[in-house]
Amino acid sequence: MSGTTHVMGPGMEHWHPNPDFFFKPGGGPILDMGPYYVTNPVHLLGPVKRLSAFTNMARTDREVTAEGPMKGKTVKVETPTTIHGILEFHNGAVITIGASWDVASHGHHNIELYGTGGSIFVPDPNFFGGDLVTTNWAGEKSTVTPWDHPFGRANQDLDKPVHRANYRTAGPADMIASIDGGYTARCGLDVALHVVDVLTSLLQAGETGQVITLSTTCERPLALTPADAQALLKA
Helix, strand or coil: CEEEEEEECCCCCCCCCCCHHHHCCCCHHHHHCHHHHHHHHHHHHCCEEEEEEEEECCCCEEECCCCCCCCCCEEECCCCCEEEEEEEECCCCEEEEEEECCCCCCCCCCEEEECCCEEEEECCCCCCCCCEEEEECCCCEEEECCCCCHHHCCCECCCCCCCECCCCCHHHHHHHHHHHHCCCCCCCHHHHHHHHHHHHHHHHHHHHCCCEECCCCCCCCCCCCHHHHHHHHHC
16 A cells, blocks of 8 residues: 655745744644645554655745735745655555645645555545545546535535535534543544654654654544534534
């Protein structure tokens, strides 16, 4: 099993009126958007065992072009804005991760997983909807619609050309339900800690050139079935 996960774009200074904090330590694409693109593979594959990365920045200063009081000013870049890493999972899967704010355009899918029988193209983990596409070994694609999942139904931007499904309170709702139901929360502290460990270790690996074996781990979270999701919506 192998795969890729990519979140790349031109940066935040083009739309955010006060983007300087994005480019300071604690910001950057891997800590801003990386949680979505690492948490999703952890849910699909389980915890990461070890990793390495290369990092850099295309510019040391960024001009703010978004409308607002900072338009025309420059902000200093104090954290890597391009990160290319390799994640080795405990189950043996090897995933390439790319996170960058130095990319004008690209053709990578959000997440792609490659197995012995074919491939899976996973939709944008920043939201809840989107098509799940699989291919067989011959490369023939099929859109998978095995169920009408409650969290896949559009509930945002309904007045715009692209409708989105966005149920970000699902995590807290599941945490509360797990206390009553006696099961491990899908977004539990162990998962959150492990994902943060992966993200910060990618930056550390880029700085030191090391292959880092992670000190944290977690159980692969339970799948969220349509019935489970519907129960959370009713809670």
